[in-house]
Amino acid sequence: MNINDKIFAFLYDLVNQSVEPNLIDFRKMTAGYASGNVLEIGAGTGANFRFYKPDTQLTVLEKNEYMFPKIIDSAIRCEIDVTSVRGTSYNIPFADNSFDSIVTTLVLCTVDDLESTILEIKRVLKPGGAFYFYEHVKSKERIRGKFEDYINPMWRYLTNGCNLNRDLAEVISGSGFTKIYLQTHQLSVGLPITIPNIVGNAVL
Numbered sequence: 001m002n003i004n005d006k007i008f009a010f011l012y013d014l015v016n017q018s019v020e021p022n023l024i025d026f027r028k029m030t031a032g033y034a035s036g037n038v039l040e041i042g043a044g045t046g047a048n049f050r051f052y053k054p055d056t057q058l059t060v061l062e063k064n065e066y067m068f069p070k071i072i073d074s075a076i077r078c079e080i081d082v083t084s085v086r087g088t089s090y091n092i093p094f095a096d097n098s099f100d101s102i103v104t105t106l107v108l109c110t111v112d113d114l115e116s117t118i119l120e121i122k123r124v125l126k127p128g129g130a131f132y133f134y135e136h137v138k139s140k141e142r143i144r145g146k147f148e149d150y151i152n153p154m155w156r157y158l159t160n161g162c163n164l165n166r167d168l169a170e171v172i173s174g175s176g177f178t179k180i181y182l183q184t185h186q187l188s189v190g191l192p193i194t195i196p197n198i199v200g201n202a203v204l
Helices: 003-016 020-030 065-078 114-124 142-158 168-173
Strands: 037-041 057-062 082-086 099-105 125-136 179-188 194-203
Touching (some): 003 065, 020 099, 020 125, 020 194, 037 114, 057 065, 065 082, 114 125, 114 168, 125 168, 168 179, 168 194
Parallel strands (some): 037 099, 057 082, 099 125
Antiparallel strands (some): 125 194, 179 194
16 A cells, blocks of 8 residues: 555645646546446546536546545535446456446556556457547657656656656557547646647547
């Protein structure tokens, strides 16, 4: 058990409250588009729950045990039925072809094994199913990219495993999905700099 998990769960909503209004459109483009039998990986405190369709069959996979009370509270508040499972993204505890949609928002930056996570997402998606994602990515600007590489070890420690410098657009684009739709955005976080983000979906 990692003591940082408890601290991270406690501070998560507090840290994100100032930027959360800027994420609403992206949550609508991920959770809001998901349908059928849905798996959300890394649900955190349940910030996506209010955007799911009323008839969604939602399962959430979360590795941080301290998030589960917050997941329950959010599900009750949003009046949505949620099945919560503890586990990791690189060893998803479900059978092949289990889900119509899979959702991640600001999660792939933290997974311990990114390549295995993408393979697992493809494995548990049904043929024709869609992976909806919203993630921050490494800057394409050379100086900013080098700066992100430089501070990443400290950032990763302070944020319970978040990596600033993952080129997730390239990883997803090269993962063998049949169709990929991807947009890039610069997210304002109330600082003199913006953070590069991607949002989109990949169809199996």
